[in-house]
Amino acid sequence: MEWVRAWAPHSGERLIEIAKVMRKFPWMVEVARQRPMNILHPYTVEVYVARDGLEACLSLTPPKAFCAQNGVAREVRLELTFSRYEVYEGKVREVHRPKGLLAYAAAAREYVRML
Template identity: 75%
Template sequence: MSDRFDVGVWYEYVRVGVWVNQYDVFCGVVVNGVRLDQPYCRAVEECVEEMLRDYGREVERLREPPVPALVIKIDPVEELLREWPELGAFGTEWVRKWLDLRERLVEIAKVMRRFPWMVDVVKQRPTSTLHPYTVEVYVARDGSEACLSLTSSKAYCAQDGVVKEVKLELEFKRYETYEDKTREVYRPKGLLAYAAAAREYVRLL
């Protein structure tokens, strides 16, 4: 066999107990650099036949291409939509387009979760050209009304469960702590500002 193959022996000491010098010795055959287990045979011919069989099997195994690692690609957009399904009202492609502004998208989703009617309003409006920072939300300080603005020309306000399209013209008045955050406070412009029932609005977005 040695005239056809490069044959050698390997051995290894393995600790089998906690005491000093408690080792077992494991050994086997090396054929052309391929490590084989120790053959169990009675005659030389049987050993040679077993080693050749094991060697051939190992060579075939080594020739097989490695099993590719299982790679699971997670779509960050799908992951965000699973966590904040309210953003689905804007459409998947819109979310993908503005994914770099993830923190802003989450802020929008939190407010929409607080006011579910806003989801239906957004679904009914074109949003492909909408920038996340043009989405504005105002709430009356007395809690009687909430308004969603998607453009500068109109807004949608809900009061007593009824949503109406309005022209919301507000002007900044001051900063105020609202829900543990410093926020902008607005009042209506023009003659409405002098009405006794004029509301003050806190900007959430």
């Protein structure tokens, strides 16, 4: 995790937010460790959580993301579009919906952007 050391002096608050989210979802730490990457900018890291709480997604290089459901992480192509703002866990957060044909599927989930 060289990128954490490189960005620590410049983006302390953002790194703290990333650490809090990764404590909630420990599988994200393993995914980040396993991926070979150079210095990653902290503001490119995105985390989305399904509103029903059944799925969480970590995006290090959009549109690729790693989503976990029932403890199993898999790589997916996550294409979301902004829907609205909503209060989630005491903060105003963005709510996103799938883009394209997935938006019309009955099982389409809404995702809250945590980071």
